[in-house]
Amino acid sequence: MQLQQLISLVLILHWMEDADCQHHASKHRQHKRGSPVCPGGCLTCSVYNGCLTCLPKLFIHLERDGMRQIGVCLASCPKGFFGTRSPEKNDCSKCGSECDTCFDKNFCTRCRAGSYLHKGKCQESCPDELVSSDTKRECVPPCPVDCDTCLNSETCTRCMPGYYLLHGQCHSVCPEEFEPSEQLMECVPAVHCEVGEWSEWGPCLRIGKPCFREETRTRKFLQNPSLQGKPCPATSEKRECIGKRKRCGKDKGAHKGDRKNRNNRKEKASGEGRRERKREREREREREMGDREDSENRNKTEQRRRRAQSRDPGAV
Structure with missing residues (x-):
């Protein structure tokens, strides 16, 4: 009896396993x-x-x-x-267990914390000529590149000639908002120009043209720029006085001298025009007289030729 129950149990388990396999096969x-x-x-x-x-x-x-x-x-x-x-x-x-990132299974590009990269391998300590950098997780030279002296493998205290120090690093060209100091051999903040607030507009003054007046306002320099700082803007502005042109036209006593000068110029131009027209009429009369004389001379020449033919009919 126990044997039959055991056989039945094995058959049931086999059937369940087969059903489960068919279920997974359908999902796959x-x-x-x-x-x-x-x-x-x-x-x-x-x-x-x-x-x-x-x-x-x-x-x-x-x-x-x-x-x-x-x-x-x-x-x-x-x-x-x-x-x-x-x-x-x-x-x-x-990647290998010691690698954080890798190029392939045998070449790491960054190590896990506690080991340092050297020639594609992660090591617990660096060779004698190198020091470990916890930030880079690499074996690096005792001083960063272009350093003359350094505090550690990541912080310079003085740069090689041609380089400028900024935040412990050496730069051949200073970053934006900084400029090189040849005296300190460091990158120092650039100083931009600063100006004050505009003053009130000044009084209206006549400037050259009739009925034209302008007013001016100014502001002061507060800070001159450094060599690479932003230059200073304009410190004075001018504009035409608002509402003054109309009143200027109603001022009967204003600009009498200007009106007199304009009248004199008009009269002078008018007189020159009259003289030019007179000279043109005289030139026209001279041309007419010349044409008349030429016509009379031609008539006289023709008359003399006819008289000569009448006296000598055989002449040509």
């Missing part, structure tokens, strides 16, 4: 690209395991979800992984 059916079930970037996928293959140039990366792994397709591998390409597929492979 591959769906072609464009199916709404597949996540973005997948070429084929399953409901249970996500992406199975990716579109060209994308890397497939397996993310753990409890006891199973879900495939995702990425343009680049995440931190702690490196990409490998092959004609079949592009995979994301895990």
Whole structure:
């Protein structure tokens, strides 16, 4: 009796296992690209395991979800992984345990905390000619590049000739808002021009033209700029007096001398015009007299020729 119960239990378990396998097999059916079930970037996928293959140039990366792994397709591998390409597929492979990021399994590009990068390897201590940098997690020279003297591997106290010190670093060209000090050999803040507030507009004054008056206002320099600071703006402004032109036209006693000068110029121009017209009439009369004399001379010449022919009929 016990043997029959044991056989029945084994058959039931086998049936359950087979049913479970068929259930998972149905979930693992591959769906072609464009199916709404597949996540973005997948070429084929399953409901249970996500992406199975990716579109060209994308890397497939397996993310753990409890006891199973879900495939995702990425343009680049995440931190702690490196990409490998092959004609079949592009995979994301895990970096070595000491690497934070890596180029491949044998070449780290950044180490985990507590080790320092040197020639692609992560080491607990650096060679004698180098010192460890906790910020970069690398083995670096005792002084930064272009330093003459330094406090440590990351902080300069004096730069090599041609470089300027700023916040412990050496610069050949000072950053924006700073300018080089040849005396200190440092980058110092640029000083911009500063000006005060505008004064009130001054009194209206006549400036050259009749019926034209203008007023002026000014402001003072508060801070002159340094060599590379922003230059100073204008410190004075002028404008035409508002509402003064109309009143100027009603002022009967104003600008009498100007009106007299204008009248004199008009009279002078008128007199010159009359004289020019007179000279033109005289030139016209002279031309008419010349034409008349030429005509009379031609008539006299013709008369003399006719008289000569009448006296001598054979003459030509």
